[in-house]
Amino acid sequence: MGLDLVIVGCGGHGREIAQVVAAVNAASNRPPWRLVGFVDDDPSERNRKRVESTGVPYLGTVATLGHLSPATHVVLGLGDPRIRRVVGTRVELFGLPAASLVHPDATVGPDLVSAEGLVVFAGGRITTGVTVGRHLHVNQNATLAHDCVVGDYVSLHPLAAVSGDCRLDTAALVGAGAVVLPGLRVGAGATVGAGACVVRDVSPGLVVKGVPAR
Known part of the structure; x- marks a missing residue:
């Protein structure tokens, strides 16, 4: 049984992080990360389709994090550091651990x-x-x-x-x-x-x- 993980951001950077998760799971002897899904306040239709084509669901807006188990981990899948900082400050309010x-x-x-x-x-x-x-x-x-x-x-x-x-x-x-x-x-x-x-x-x-x- 692994640890639940959510990626914040439905763009290409977020999907690249999903590949890192898969690689970490494949190489590790520890319980794997269980990638629950992606959250994003305003994903484009193209990015939503690209995310869903990976087999990992789009869960909803960042506010969705408030409905998850407090043991759920998050990782910020946002390439622009200034945007990552703004969104990260919001994500921290939910008190979820960062992977x-x-x-x-x-x-x-x-x-x-x-x-x-x-x-x-x-x-x-x-x-x-x-x-x-x-x-x-x-x-x-x-x-x-x-x-x-x-x-x-x-x-x-x-x-x-x-x-x-x-x-x-x-x-x-x-x-x-x-x-x-x-x-x-x-x-x-x-x-x-x-x-x-x-x-x-x-x-x-x-x-x-x-x-x-x-």
């Missing part, structure tokens, strides 16, 4: 200090001395190097590379294929565009792109 999921093809340092809700996708790498906040998402083949400190609701998109001794503040986003050089800070709510190379600190809320990023 952490690490794909069996990912690697996480044994000394990782992690808050709840961590999701590491296939090929993700977190090395040594790293401390991360709630609901960090490390997407496919993204890397987080030694001694980084990461805030809540941060996203590393596929192939992002964050070097050692960096700091990523709340709801920061490092885009696909972007690089953050050692010892730098990406401020709260800042976005590093896809393919950018960050060579200096990024101020909170700023969007930077290019090589060097500016």
Whole structure:
């Protein structure tokens, strides 16, 4: 008998997390996660059909969480860290525990200090001395190097590379294929565009792109 789990978000990111759940179940000796369904306040018809084609039902709006067993776990399947933060704040009001999921093809340092809700996708790498906040998402083949400190609701998109001794503040986003050089800070709510190379600190809320990023 496994633990019940609900994914918040019916988009592609949520369905990718469903694949992580399946991979974790297939590789683990522990009781499997039982994926009960998806919740989303306003899913498009296309996304609802895509979710239902996986064999996992759409349960209703986020308010549906209030009718579930208090032992039901949740995971935030929302790719945009700012949206994940807003929705996550609402989800926390229901008092349900947040699941952490690490794909069996990912690697996480044994000394990782992690808050709840961590999701590491296939090929993700977190090395040594790293401390991360709630609901960090490390997407496919993204890397987080030694001694980084990461805030809540941060996203590393596929192939992002964050070097050692960096700091990523709340709801920061490092885009696909972007690089953050050692010892730098990406401020709260800042976005590093896809393919950018960050060579200096990024101020909170700023969007930077290019090589060097500016």
